[in-house]
Amino acid sequence: MSSAAILVESAKKSAAFQAVNDHLLPEYKYVGIGSGSTVVYVVDAIVSKGREFYGGMTFIPTGSQSKGLIRKAGLTLANLDERPVVDGKPVALDVAFDGADEVDEDLNLIKGGGACLFQEKLVAIAAKKFIAVADYRKQSPRLCTTWKTIPIEVLPLSAPDVLLRLREMGSPSPTVRSGLPSKAGECVTDNGMWIIDAPFPPLRLPKDINTEVEGLGKDGIWEVKTLADELLRLPGIVEIGLFHGFNGVEAVKLGKQLQAQKPVAAYFGLANGEVQVQNAV
Numbered sequence: 001m002s003s004a005a006i007l008v009e010s011a012k013k014s015a016a017f018q019a020v021n022d023h024l025l026p027e028y029k030y031v032g033i034g035s036g037s038t039v040v041y042v043v044d045a046i047v048s049k050g051r052e053f054y055g056g057m058t059f060i061p062t063g064s065q066s067k068g069l070i071r072k073a074g075l076t077l078a079n080l081d082e083r084p085v086v087d088g089k090p091v092a093l094d095v096a097f098d099g100a101d102e103v104d105e106d107l108n109l110i111k112g113g114g115a116c117l118f119q120e121k122l123v124a125i126a127a128k129k130f131i132a133v134a135d136y137r138k139q140s141p142r143l144c145t146t147w148k149t150i151p152i153e154v155l156p157l158s159a160p161d162v163l164l165r166l167r168e169m170g171s172p173s174p175t176v177r178s179g180l181p182s183k184a185g186e187c188v189t190d191n192g193m194w195i196i197d198a199p200f201p202p203l204r205l206p207k208d209i210n211t212e213v214e215g216l217g218k219d220g221i222w223e224v225k226t227l228a229d230e231l232l233r234l235p236g237i238v239e240i241g242l243f244h245g246f247n248g249v250e251a252v253k254l255g256k257q258l259q260a261q262k263p264v265a266a267y268f269g270l271a272n273g274e275v276q277v278q279n280a281v
């Protein structure tokens with residue numbers, strides 16, 4: 001491994017251990033475990049706390065990689081739809097930890113670099129508290145600055161029409177993600193869908209918008225929510241890798257449970273070994 005890669009792995013690890021220390025409380029019962037390379041360290045951090053600490057907890061995966069991590073670590077596994085239902089409601093997860101491809105200054109996220117965005121969003125919205133864990137490369141003022149594409153999960157037979165609509169919306173060269181080098185043909189998600197990676201110029205935040213026209217993307221620059229809403233209106237798109245709106249704490253205040261996609265905090269491992277915490281304000 002190159003020294004740059006070692007630095008990145010060590011940053012992911014530091015962020016994961018601090019996030020788990022700060023946000024996994026011994027009384028918790030249901031914990032979401034996301035996908036990707038950073039979440040591997042989240043599981044290590046949980047295991048390092050010892051069975052007495054985590055023995056009463058059940059871990060909910062966001063896909064097959066995550067399920068494998070939970071099983072391999074000897075943690076108790078349950079699928080999202082296996083939580084008990086109390087008073088007609090599935091119990092909320094106490095916390096969910098997940099990685100991110102890009103995090104903006106308002107804690108909006110791009111996810112789906114590993115094709116797991118759909119189940120990740122289901123787990124994030126089911127949690128009272130969602131925590132993003134990443135390394136220093138993921139921090140950005142606006143989405144689509146360093147991670148330049150938005151992963152979009154689509155029904156395979158809708159792909160040609162979704163690609164056309166994305167081009168009309170100002171995405172210059174959206175492409176169906178390839179499964180190569182490990183799989184010939186398209187990348188197939190855990191849900192049997194395909195992923196389209198749609199490049200967009202860096203997205204606006206609501207505070208950047210001067211006129212409604214700008215927010216609508218007519219100048220080719222989209223605001224996060226407007227773009228997300230427009231994408232989700234298109235039949236064939238199953239889910240998108242934009243996580244935006246409000247977080248779990250705001251959702252409770254607004255009475256909008258199961259709509260909170262944003263983390264309450266993002267933990268970034270830095271190159272100097274420190275961890276920077278970006279909390280929701």
Ligand SMILES: O=C[C@H](O)[C@H](O)[C@H](O)COP(=O)(O)O
Nearest residue numbers: 036037038099112113114116
């Ligand atoms: O689909 C994959 C997920 O959204 C990951 O959480 C995201 O790609 C970050 O992965 P990593 O921790 O490997 O950078």
